[in-house]
Every structure is written in C-alpha cells, then in structure tokens.
Amino acid sequence: MHLKPKIAVIGAGLTGLTAAYYLKKQGHNVTVFEKGNKPGGVIQTHTENGFIYESGPNTGVLGNPEAVELLEELHPLCEIEVADQTAKARWIWKGNRWEPLPSGLFSAVSTPLFTISDKLRILAEPFKPKGINPEETLSQLVMRRMGTSFLHYAIDPFILGIYAGDPAHLVPKYALPKLYNLEQNYGSFIKGSIKKAREPKTEKEKKATKEIFSVKYGLHHLIDALVTKIDPVNIILECEQLKVISNGENQYSVSTGKESLSHFTHVISTVGAHALSSIIPFANPDDLNQIAKLKYARVVQVSLGFNEWKGQSLKAFGGLVPFVERRDILGALFISSFLKERAPEGGALMAVFMGGMRRPEIAELSDVQIVSIIEREIKSMMLLKEFKPDLLKIHRYEYAIPQYGPESRARLEAIGKIEGEYPGLILAGNIRDGIGMADRIKQGRTVAEQISGLLFA
Template sequence: MTNKKSPVAILGAGISGLTTAHVLAQQNVPVTVYEKRDEVGGAIHSTQKDDWLVEEGPNTLMVRTQKVWDFLAELELDERIREANEAAQKRFIIKNGTAVVLPNSLGSFLSTPLFSAGAKLRLLKEPFIKASAKEDESIADFIERRLGKQPLDYGVNPFVSGIFAGDPKQLSIKHTFSKLWEMEQKHGSLVKGMFKKDRSNTSPRKALISFDGGNQVLPKALATELSGAIQTSTTVTSVTSKDGGWQVKAKTGTENITNQHDCVVSTIPAYATTGIFENTIFDEFAKLPYAPLSVLALGYKKEQVSHPLDGFGMLVPEVEAYNLLGCLFSSTLFERRAPEGHHLITCFIGGARNPSLASKPKQKLRSIVTSELDELLGIAGDPLFCHHKFWDKAIPQYEVGYDRFISQMEKIERQQQGLYFDGNYRNGVSVPDCISTGMKTAEKVSSFLRDHNKKT
C-alpha cells in the first residue's frame, strides 16, 4: 500500500537537507526528511570526551553573507556562536621543515622567506599576462601561468589540500576558486581585478565561527525545529516517478514503507543516487570522485609543545614531502576545546595527495603524525588524548570538466519534473555554501509546488 505523505520528500538530514526542509517549513510546506543514520548532521559531527571537544567533520564556518547570518538568527543560535580568536588570522606554511607565517600584507610579503626574490619579482608580470581562452583550467595551470611556480607550491597547493583535500593539478579553478577565475575573465588580470574590487562598507560582517558545544549544535537546532518531520534510521531503497509524482520506498527496522510525494529533493552524496534512482541517466553521478580523509585529534599538555601554536593552524605543501596535509590548532581557535593547560591539535591525513594513507589503522596514523608533529612543532612525548575518524568519501572533487555534472543535474531536473539535487557536490563544499544552496533549492521547490497546485 502506498501512503500519501507530505508534498516534499528530502533524502538526507545533513546540513543541505535540513536547510531546505527548514526554509520550506517556514513557508508552511510539509516535508518528510529521510535519514539512514540514527542522528542528523551528515558530515557535521562533534564528539565530547571529558573536556576534549573534537570536530570529526567541518571545524569552522566562514560566514560571509547576510542570508547565512539571518539563518543562524532564525534558529536562535546567536548566543551560542563563538568567533575564532584573534590568533586565527595567523596561518603557518611549512617551508624546508619550518613553520613560516603566511604573509597577509605587502610588507610581510616582501620579507617572507616563503618565496624567493625572483618569485616575488615574477608577480610584477601578472597584469600583462593574457587571459586564457579555455573554458576551464586546473588550479595548478591557472596559478602557475599567472603567478609562477613558487606561489603555486607554497601559496595555493597547501590550501587546496586544506580546503578540498584535493590535487590542484586536477581541480577546476572555475569551480573551486571561482572569484579568481572571474577576475581573469572580467578584468584580464588578478591584480587589475583586485584594484576594481568593490571596497564599499556595505558588505555584511565576515567571521570565522563555531558554536559553544561544537558545530553539531547547528544541525541539532534544525532538527528540533523540524521535530516530527525527520525519519532517522530509515534507508531509502528506491525513488521512482509515479502517478504524476514520486514514489519513495524505504526501510526502517523490519518495516517496509512506500510513500507518495509531489516532489523529491536528493541531498545524499552523488555516488549514492545511482543505487536509488532506477534510471541510467544517473550513472554519470557515480563518476564524481570523492577524496578519502582521516581526521586525527591529538591532545597534549602545553609544556609538551615547543611551538606557541599562536595561529589558525599549519599547512604542509606537497613539495615538502610529509604525510600530513595540515593541522588546526583547535584549542587556540576556540575556547573550551581542551582541558585547562592543554592543547588540542586536529590533524588531516590522506586526501587526493595520498589516498591510501587515509585508510590506515589508527595506531599507524598516530605513529606517523606524532613523529611529524615532533619535527615540525617541537612536540615531545606521547599525546594524552587521541581520537580518530576515517571518511572513505570525505569531499567531492570539483575536477576540470565538472561542468558536465552541472549540465547533467540541470538536464535531469528539466526532464524529471519535481526532482531536485542539492548537497556539497552542487555549489560548494563548505557549510555556508550548503546553507545557501539549500535556501535556493527550497525556493525552486516552492515555485514548483505553486505551479503544480494550480494544475491539480
């Protein structure tokens, strides 16, 4: 028997699905959110062990738009928001085995040992380099062409690993650092683009934040607002077009469920769609690569650590040939992440740079990481605390040619009325990106339902 359920089915209770559901609920549109796990949040997961607070997924949110600030205010999270400490403005890059401060001004750039005098002079050529006629280009090709090899190796490569766990030789500049791509397209030069940048004071407040109690506070707040609309521990087995709408089959425990909806929003990972939607047009989604990643959170007494850890964290360029991609100085960034008198360091291993390393056992990774931290940060002795999380498919890789995935999603949405795609493989991998995309998806769904209701 097929049950007529809410107008909208949302697959997945990560931040994308919850945002879409929240916006629709605010418009009095009933939704049903299907989530296979027993809790909400997707990749956002905070773990508290005694006085250690670990983020297994995203560690911070860089909020840049008023819409996201308003969204957080709607959830009454204002008093739980914690802005990163002032030290977060300082970031370290490893050069010749030493942690060097990344320059953030002209004066510090001129004096930094990260780049040679020749590399600094090379930047003067940038305004005179012609824009590429290519429709897409790798990050590596774009940066080396416009800025040179050293800025790629020590300025961009480590950030690509830190943000996307990706390979700059494979990732698309157009879909990862779109503002740089647009500067070249519009102004012919990054330098010219910077000078023509809007410098008015009308921009919304920008801040790097987390929450008191960890980032999982955010999806839990959304779940509280949605309460009865979320079905956890429920695995969707198939979604098919039927009777002018969408039939969703799912299993919860030993019970099989069949529900009918007017509209479906899929926010599950791209690779998971091929097993649920019974149509070969979804096969392209399985080809979208994801980078594996291990997160290792280590706790030390402050006296064990020679480095002051007075910054956001440390990134390791590929040319330095270490196993670490980088680490965050978590207890420096935010209060109450470690017991009094202790440091919490969150380390990242694997990614597209070294995918096989990500799946190594916890003890093997601990041995590798502690050895490198000893060398790079002057840490003596074993950690007092260790927490490990392995993500087999952590972050979707927006590689050169990603346009074809966008085209395929848009084509399916045109052909399959009432079906929409959302998630971190659509318009950005960060939490604020997913919130913004979720809002837009909700508006598309609302528009569809208005038209649908006029016809019925």
C-alpha cells in the same frame, strides 16, 4: 496553485536539514529521510575529558549572507562563535620550519616562501592577458599568472586546507568560481580584488564578512537547532534501503526498506555522487554514471588533545604542509587557539589531517600505523619532546570532499537532464554548488525557495 505539496528530503546533513528548515518555515509538509542513526551527516561533535572536538568539519567561512542569516535565525538555540582574531596567522611548512603566510605587502616581499623571480612576476600579474580556456586546471591557471613557488607554497597548501585536493585536478571555474570570475571579470586577481573591495555592497552582502566561524560548544548545536525547528517527528532515521519511486505525473513515493510513503510532489536529494544511483534507480544510467565520475578525497582526521601543552607556541589558526615538502600530514588546525573552551586551561586541542587526493593510501593504514606517523610528525614539527596525548581519536572518510575537476561540465549537464526529465526531483548536495558549510547552507535555502516560488506562483 497546488493545495497540499509534500516534500521529501533525502539526507539529514547540513544541506538537507537547511532545506527542510526553510520549507517548514514556509509552511510546507516536509519529511527528511536519513540512512544513519542520527542527523548531522559528517557534522558530529564529541565531548570527552574536558575536550570538545569535531570528527567532521571544524569551522566554516562566513562567505555568504545565507550562512549568517541562518545562524541569526537559529539564535538562541545555537550561538555563533567567530574565531579569535589574535590567532589568525596561517603557517606554511618549508624546509624544517613553519613560515607565516604573508598577510600584507611587506611580508609578501620579505617572505622566504616565494622566489625573488616569482615575487617580481606577481607585480606583473595585473598586466597579463586573461585566460581563454574555461576548463583549465588550477595549476595551469596559477603557472600562467604567478609561477611555481606561488603554486607550491600558497595555492597548494590553500587547496589542501579546503579540498585536501590537487591543483592539477581542480578546475577553478567549478572549484573556485570566485577566483575564476576575478580573472574573467576584471582581467587580473590583483586588479579584481582591489576593484571588488571598492564596489559598494548592499546591507545583505555586508553580512558575508569572510570570518571563520563555529558554534559555541560545537557544530552539533547547529544541527540540534535545525532538528528542533524541523521537529524530530518529521525526520525518519535508519533508512538503510532507501529508494525513490517515480509514479509519473510529478508524484513520487519513498521506500525506506521498512515502509513506503507516497504522494510526494517534490524530492530533494542531498546524498553524495556515489550514493545517488541506488536511490533514484529510475534515472538514465548514462547520466547517473556521469555524476558518479565525481571524485572524492579520502581524508583521515585525527583529533589530538593535551591537558598540558609543552610544545612550541600554537598561536595561529593552523599550519599547512605543501605537497612538495613530502611530509606525512596535510596540516593541522590549532582549534583551542581560536575557539573557546575546547581544551582544559593550559592544554591544547588540534585536528590533524592526512591522506587527501595525493596520499589516498594513508586512509588504509591501521590505527597503530597512523598513531606512529602522527607521533613522529607532531614531535618534529611542533617541537614536542614527549608524545603523550590525553585525547587521540581517528576518523576516516572514504568520501570526504568532492573534487570539482574536468568532468564537472558533463556532470552538471547530467544533473540538469535528470531534473528536466523528472519534474519535482531536485539533485542537490555536494555534487554541485560548492563544498563548504556556507555553500551547503546557501544551496539548502535556495532549493527551498525555488520550490516555494513554484508552489506559490
């Protein structure tokens, strides 16, 4: 057993802070190194003129027990807020109006979103043979099992909402493993969903309710709670020139540009694919190049607040705009409809998304051009006569959401090779294991447990 393990975590986003929290909880000596001047990574909450808005993620899905357990452990430092169920409808734009996404058999049969022939095809889905190409794209998989209208008006907006992505690029085995496994394990999405719902669940599994969550008064309270538990003295900010140095014999130093700290037995990187080569320059360049091939969607998020909302009712989770509809926004979340106290009484707060994999040029537009698009789209799509928002904030992300596409297998192999060559170095973050907040929490906890398991073995 090693007596004094010392662990460096690179990046103080949700992944890095979760890993550091569990390592600290298990009694380890942990230091977090962050490039920016505050922790949280893309998670940042802002309070202004009666609005509480997020410039990064707005909500997550309680898709695994680890996310629930972390929020339980951090209570009362931060308190989970589950989205109001009375505003759970998802709207899809078709033609010149919003249509609710079907949530049951009757609405699935009567919805104008899908063609009659695709509705009949879906009835035959359980009898179609399962796919044999693990590298096929999401478009190919959906066309094989469901049909064009389902691809355009169900899968495409769903993928825009999660990935700001393109179904023709994403590979389900890596991007949507639960969906991929339904077909692989049960032969069909419909049969698989029914069988899975009937399978007995452990108490731990039951915690993954799939509900939409945030944290009361904003996600930054989750970050603050993690920082409190880790202790701010263990988090070094403004490490703008960070480099890890491999000293051999499982020893690493971390140079921040201002100082150098040594004798780390483990280094956990949580930075994105584009930033990795600068922090571990000693790794094989071919492997680093392979990891850097991971594409990220560019996203523009516009937070819009109105003290008094005079447009159409926003009693829904949000609306998504299929790519075939050729509009200039990807969709909008109606935040104040499902989270409390985010806008003044009678007002509205929404987050509007633009750009994504198929409209990357939008991120290059000036603020004036973006506002003009938002004004046009919100007025016509939300039936608003006058566009006079009381809050309008534009946030651009060059590397918002990673797109697990056909290059994924080679990327995962390259990650494995580097980790194999440098024991104690763990390449985590969104280069693998999922893009959502719950995925990041699960990965942070898993790497912490792996290290503890090795140290106490």
